[in-house]
Amino acid sequence: MSIQHKIWLLAAVVLVIMASIWAALTYYNQQTQDQYNNILQRYIQMNDASIASKELVAALNNYLVTPAQEQRALLQEAIDHIRQSKYEMYRLRNTDNDAELSSVVHLMDSLVETTDRTLLLRSENDPEATSTTFAEATRLSLYISEMTLTLIDKELNTYNPFYRGIIERTEALKQLGVWLLLLITFLLAVFTYWFSHSITRPLLSLSRAAKEISRGRFDLRIEVNSNDEISFLAKMFERMRVNINNLIMEIQEKAQLEKELQQSRLLLQESQLRSLQSQINPHFLFNTLDTISKKAYLEGSEETSDLLVNVAELLRYNLKRLNRSVTLYDEVRVLHQYIEIQTARFAERLQFQADIDERCLYIQLPGLTLQPLIENAVIHAVEPREEGGIIRFIVKDEAEHVRVVIEDDGPGIPEAKIRSIVAGVDTGSGGHSTGIGFSNVVQRLKLFYQGADVIHIKSAQGAGTTIILTLPKRGNEEHVQSSDCG
Template sequence: MIGIQRKIWTLTAIVMFIMASIWMMLTYYNQKTQDQYNEILQRYLIMNEVTTASRQTVNALNIYLLTPTEGNLSSLRRGEQQLREAQSSVGVLRNEENDFALTSYMNLIDSLIETTDRSIMFKSERETEESSKAFAEATRVSRYISEMTLQLIDIELNTYERFYRSIIEQAEELKKFGIWILLAITFGLLLFTYWFSLSITRPVQQLTKAAQELAKGKFERQIVVNSSDEISFLATTFERMRVNINNLILEMKEKARLKSELQQSQLLLQESQLRSLQSQINPHFLFNILDTLSKKAFLEGAEETSDLLVSVAGLLRYNLKRLDRAVTLYDEVRVMRQYMEIQSARFTERLNLVTEIDESCLAVQMPGLTLQPIVENAVIHAIEPAENGGTITVTIADAGDHVAVEIADDGPGMHEEKIRGILEERDMQPEGHSTGIGFGNVVRRLRLFYGVSDVIEIHSGQGRGVRVLLKLPKTRRSDTYDKAIDRG
């Protein structure tokens, strides 16, 4: 054992001495050509940085146009800054052969930056079509920059062709010299190490083959390695890992299947719940309207009655067509006002509507027929029973990440049990509503539409009226409502 160890150390020392001598000789001859080669390579890398920076700028512009946030805009500005820095680096590459091409190259970079800024400007001014055209132009300029980069690299190759050939010739000579040295050393080592390495290479090959099988996804085949050393322990550990991974994959597949079935069941349940909310117009409401119109036509001239008919027609069209898709808060406010015009004709001075509306908040999306049932609930329970009528106040304001809609009345109030039933979606009866949609149905559709439960609050007390607060998120977290509509 000692003799073998001494031979191994002697052979190692000889090999290290030879390799060190060869390395010192080759280093001296390679250093000069390596420095020149690095300089030329750096020129190619600078050009490649321009192409990379232009593509990153276009990608950042595309992300900003799709999602115009401050973070995406900052990322786009960083991309433009990198492109300008790369442009400055390209300026030092100018020579007689590439002067004209490099000038065009610099102009293309300036054009890309200008087109990007123009697209951002149009996007900020909400000129979507012009912004898209500017983005398309920026994409074309980026492609031109990539093509021009290849042309400049080709010019560089032609300029330094002789130097390249010299480097290649030297590399070939060094390769031949290295091959001869390597063959001489390898021949001596092979004779000595063959018997020593054979007991190691065979188990390693078996383990490598097993690893390749695992890389192909064949986790069912058992790993068997014939060895009695450390390789055997490694193979045993590898086998345990294979078994664990195989069991985990089977478990994940089963969980994925169960999750898919659960999601499909939940979607079908929500779809059926949504369809159950799309009820018919209450005929009793139509009779009340017709009776009101008849009295107005008898007591007054035709002009006010005509306006009332317009409100009725708009309300009926909205009720019949808007429940199956999302609408804006502006549409809901408009139909709520039409409804209040109809009710004002019934109650005259007994009904007073006060509105405080921030017009900038009316673009937020919401499910159709949300405000009218809530206001109608106030009319039915607060205005209609009172001999002197009452006041309904509607306030819409911006509350940061959501729009706050408050509907309040000065009626007798609502019992705590009633409020609990509405918020828990147990009180689903329409109670004579014109749309056949009760308060609880409004709560359910709001939660289904936005995908959150904390979307409505109801505050009341005996003799203190009812105050309903809707918190409408500006960004929806769930598309279950739309999927249910599309599947329907």
């Protein structure tokens, strides 16, 4: 509802209230007036009977004195008048005046009969009898007047409570008018407050929101419970806030990405330096290892030759693949080479169990991801224990992800240590590792997958450790064969 409509509503409410009061007062006055007119009409009709009887006696006297045709017509009109008045008297009958009103009606009938008898005697030229009947008619007229007065007096006594009731209702109406005035004033005050509050409340909410935005708080939603022009203004204000907030978030995300990119560069440089520090002339070392491998092969030590080849391939992979993405196939291949080296070292103490879905080996991930995780399991789950340990490696295809699971039955990782690894403050797995720490792998995975949480660590003291990599397929389609990996 717009503000203009609210104003019209206020005017309509006031008009309806005033019209209702006027209609109620008019109805009450009309009811009172109708009752008063009804009582007054009764008095008039009763008095009309007395007047009709007197008119009849006067018309009869005039006709007896002057028996002209004109006087005869007036006498007939007086007779008709008293008969009509008699019929009207019947309508006034009730339980209170039944006896008196019946007497008046009988007297009126007697007066008409006496008048007819007087006219008959007048036509027979009997002056004495005519005078006697005229005197009787006069007496009947007096009786009718007296009975009429009695009826009127009784009516006054009957309707006296009504008159008093009218006076009392008039006083009550005055008091009611005062209370109505107070009630209307109160209702109008309440409605006016609601009306003004419906306009000022959204404005106050909008002003508070504007104050918060001026303080830099763009995360507070602007809500205005209204359906007028102020609501439209609030919606536009909210849209502006959302746009500004989104712009700020984009700037913050870009700054965060730049920071993470810088951290990635520093991590890569640090990793490369650590790897290079552990090597003295890598190409010379590769050539030396190849020479020793061929010499061992010529001397018949094929197992030693294979071990040297695996070491050379592992070192070459570590140096060349650290700063680029590789396929899961490459990671699994170098993992097998690393396990062969460790098997030669620990013999039966190391039990490696692999369950690999080869359809998923073309997924992309950062280079040198799996080896540090397996190496961490070897260092903590196999090396410290005389009986050795078991390491399970699983690659499983899922609907939209490839799940890689690394399990061991070692002593487990404390919860505080897990939090430090995920936070990126862990420095590595030990002084005799590849130099690529557990946290380093976690950080590079986050950078590679743009902050997605793809690694999960489950561990309990004395219950082993499970590392789960959930690698998304989306974004790797160009690296996946048409018939591979679902």
